[in-house]
């Protein structure tokens with residue numbers, strides 16, 4: 001088991017960051033009338049961990065006995081039948097799914113599948129009616145239609161079902177949904193908190209950490225706890241005993257983007273653009289999301305640029321990412337950004353150096 | 355709506371008025387519907403207005419008061435955006451429901467039980483135009499025995515032929531006073547104490563949306579105990595603490611791009627919604643005395659553009675960085691030599 005899973009705290013009392021939120025969540029579920037919850041915050045900040053611990057708090061250890069299923073639903077949509085496939089993770093009292101996985105048909109998941117799940121009400125051994133919990137991941141990726149469909153379901157079946165929604169970017173969740181939930185913001189842990197977790201894991205694994213080693217990993221983690229723990233484990237695999245100057249390996253794809261940035265700075269020509277296109281494809285094929293590529297590329301370029309160009313370049317990054325969202329082929333927009341950059345930079349060079 | 359379950363429902367449901375007369379602030383519609391209860395006359399209705407102002411509440415209340423619990427199921431059809439409301443469903447489901455004749459002489463005891471059925475189309479603005487068109491004919495063919503209630507946020511999304519057949523009622527955002535009264539009522543029932551400052555904070559952050567106000571109140575009560583302070587409410591509402599907004603604004607003023615970038619990164623890492631940051635940044639800019647109108651205009655233009663992009667699903671970091679960069683250029687009177695039109 002990877003350390004990220006092995007050292008994921010199981011209960012609200014065991015968490016090492018967000019302790020205050022964990023204690024608050026505990027209070028929240030003492031009563032039966034807990035509202036719907038929306039967890040939001042950057043990836044790797046600890047949302048999933050808190051949600052899992054919360055389920056355990058509500059339902060006891062049965063919440064951990066989950067089964068993973070690939071299920072197919074047949075949905076009659078007027079004249080045609082649609083088949084939807086989704087992976088669900090469920091225990092007796094809860095079901096977890098990512099409705100956005102089915103793409104543009106996500107509203108059927110909300111209208112048919114989720115509504116069905118929300119309707120039926122679990123009854124406990126003593127015959128009391130309880131409620132079940134539906135965990136929906138990546139709600140920020142749901143289409144508007146699907147989000148609208150969710151609104152009334154959240155009200156209508158609130159006696160039998162609580163929703164726990166999880167997302168990175170709460171700006172993309174409609175106001176209608178946000179106002180029907182208690183919003184729980186999970187911020188990225190600070191570097192000090194990350195160090196604390198790394199040292200804890202180090203101790204459990206019986207490792208000697210040179211001074212400042214954990215701090216260096218934390219610094220490179222971009223405040224993502226997941227990322228910090230993953231690179232800590234990679235370091236362990238690469239070299240142990242640790243040395244104080246041991247390199248913290250960057251992610252492969254990041255190195256690759258960094259090379260692309262250097263390429264662009266070195267030469268601005270159609271030929272180069274063509275080569276870079278191939279490299280961008282390579283990244284996309286390896287399932288690096290295009291907006292992540294664009295942001296990383298911007299990050300690398302900003303490091304190398306004069307103050308006056310930074311404004312312009314970051315504007316175009318925002319511009320092309322937006323276009324990418326509206327369009328369908330990410331590669332076009334990534335390439336357009338690179339081309340735009342080349343032309344700006346070339347003009348700048350000519351103006352400055354003649 | 356079964357009463358036995360109420361205690362386990364979130365407060366928004368628990369405190370949903372069950373009778374038309376308890377709907378606050380929407381006097382006109384309450385007057386018309388009170389009349390309906392006496393005379394049983396009811397036109398088709400169109401309720402429109404912002405969220406959390408009582409549209410669904412009012413429609414459900416009148417339906418319950420007209421038919422009572424026994425007949426409710428056979429006389430009232432509630433369809434909302436969580437139901438598939440494509441053309442076919444409109445054609446079949448609504449027709450099937452409308453077509454079954456109302457048996458006369460059916461009595462619901464103390465309830466008026468007028469001789470028609472009610473079809474509530476909640477969130478009607480998310481129906482396609484085609485589906486709305488399909489409804490026209492249904493509405494006409496069954497006009498004697500059905501009454502339609504259309505509920506929506508935006509009246510402009512309801513096609514004219516439907517809208518023109520209805521009595522239209524605009525649901526106004528609730529006034530601060532009304533919100534406060536409802537909230538105090540709930541506090542009373544739940545044994546909470548809320549001081550004057552907290553109460554005014556709550557009505558200002560909920561902006562006339564009572565659903566939001568109640569959700570925040572319950573969140574704060576569960577998280578921070580039965581004495582609720584203004585800051586507890588702010589923390590559950592997602593309002594960004596002013597120091598973050600000020601830090602970003604100061605960074606823009608400094609003219610140092612890297613500093614602004616750092617602040618933007620910080621906002622993202624803290625998980626604050628960028629859409630909310632834009633709102634609060636707007637307030638700071640508009641109120642600043644040392645910023646010229648022209649500078650303000652430049653900044654607001656950029657805020658508006660970013661807001662639109664976010665609605666389209668654009669990346670939060672890139673949009674905020676762009677706003678910060680534009681704000682900096684405006685505040686520091688940097689010329690925009692390059693044109694942003696592509």
Ligand SMILES: Nc1ncnc2c1ncn2[C@@H]1O[C@H](COP(=O)(O)OP(=O)(O)O)[C@@H](O)[C@H]1O
Pocket residue numbers: 003004005007008009014015016017018041042043044045046047048049050197225226229
């Ligand atoms: N509160 C916490 N205390 C200690 N470790 C945590 C905590 N939250 C998360 N982690 C660690 O960080 C990893 C990533 O967290 P996760 O909850 O999956 O993040 P998210 O869902 O926000 O992307 C987890 O696998 C776990 O090892």
Ligand SMILES: Nc1ncnc2c1ncn2[C@@H]1O[C@H](COP(=O)(O)OP(=O)(O)O)[C@@H](O)[C@H]1O
Pocket residue numbers: 365366367369370371376377378379380404405406407408409410411412525528536564565568
């Ligand atoms: N005018 C009102 N009078 C009393 N309570 C209201 C009013 N408007 C909203 N509420 C409260 O807010 C909640 C949401 O109202 P609802 O009628 O569902 O809003 P919408 O207008 O979005 O359909 C209700 O449960 C109720 O508690």
Ligand SMILES: [Mg+2]
Pocket residue numbers: 043044047048
């Ligand atoms: Mg996650």
Ligand SMILES: [Mg+2]
Pocket residue numbers: 409410411476
């Ligand atoms: Mg409503």
